[in-house]
Amino acid sequence: MEFTVSSAELLKGVMNVSKAIPAKTSLPILENFLFVLGEGSLTITASDQELTLRTSVPVEVKDGGSIAVPARQIIDLLKALPDQPLKIQTKGDSTFECIWNNGNSSLPFFPANDYPEIKTVGEGAERVVFPAQTLADGIGGTIYATADDEMRPNMNGIYFDIDTASTTLVASDSHKLICYTTDDVQAVQKSSFILHKKPAAVLRSLVDRGEGEVEVLFDGANVVFNYGSTMMVCRLIVGKYPKYRDVIPQNNSNVLRIDRVQLLNTVRRVSVCANKASNHVKFNLAPGQLEITAQDLGFALAAYEKLECDYSGDELAIGFKSSFLVEILSNMSCETLVMKFMDARRAALIIPSEEEASTEKICGILMPIMIS
Secondary structure, eight states, X not given: OEEEEEHHHHHHHHHHHGGGSOSSOSOGGGGEEXXXXXXXXXXXXXXXXXXXXXXXXXXXXXXXOEEEEEHHHHHHHHHHXXXXXXXXXXXXXXXXXXXXXXXXXXXXXXXXXXXXXXXXXXXXXXXXXXXXXXXXXXXXXXXXXXXXXXXXXXXXXXXXXXOSSOEEEEEEOSSEEEEEEESSOOOSSOEEEEEEHHHHHHHHXXXXXXXXXXXXXXXXXXXXXEETTEEEXXXXXXXXXXXXXXXXXXXXXXXXXXXXXXXXXXXXHHGGGSOXXXXXXXXXXXXXXXXXXXXXXXXXXXXXXXXXXXXXXXXXXXXXXXXXXXXXXXXXOOSEEEEEESOTTSOEEEEEOGGGTTTOOEEEEXXXXXXX
């Protein structure tokens, strides 16, 4: 094997796939990148057998072949090199050389045949196409609401509910539920899958602020995301996602309209004095007025703040876990939001104002905390 490549291009390639290198593994070969030379390109693969990332970089090929190279050492070397042509060639059966303008290094390699076969989707896989930014926004807007529940692994990921008219990404930890709906993604027939939060976070970093489209292929076990020269393959969470539409409140008649940033900043200020165990704040709602309070009797802490607002409905006192509310408000981008309540014991619906509903695609549901 022998080829020449830009050191900066090679560094970019290995960094794109490095998130799939496992921190700990019982299979040492997975601590390596798989290098495979093709027609004018080098394909780089990294995998922990749950998540696989693959990309390609342009190279000048002199002698083809494939090897597995140690990930940590090649990354450290490339980071220390300024951008310049880098010649890589195997030397014997176990060593390869990296040769640059005024120096070189020798590193070990391992047979490519030792690298495990990467499982992908079957022939009858479903296919949809996402605009890259839509996919990044959908994951970013929902991933924080996923659960860490060993008993219900289906709640530990993002549910992709793909329909013929629109697609909804859903995440919930049973305290809060977030939906991101877009009309940019449609399918020939209704389908769905659950993507675990770890590969979802990796996928978001790959496509965030990107242009173009992401091709998604999936079957009952695996999903493949193709974006430019990069491919991501991962196992899906097997299980049935709850009927999330059934829990979205439809008849909450007490309606609060308020500036999102103003509410967010107020909750942050008041929650400084909240009890650290419950972390809850209390909303006292009356026509034209919202009072937010928090207290920790054990440490003689208390705070309150009054806000003018547009509220129509019955006088209401309701409590929320402030950290959950801050997460939801922080991940919305609308200027004015609407909170709809039924009573102090049932979930509140958080949506953008009617004027911004067409551009703000996120809605949230937050369960209240019982207050004395």
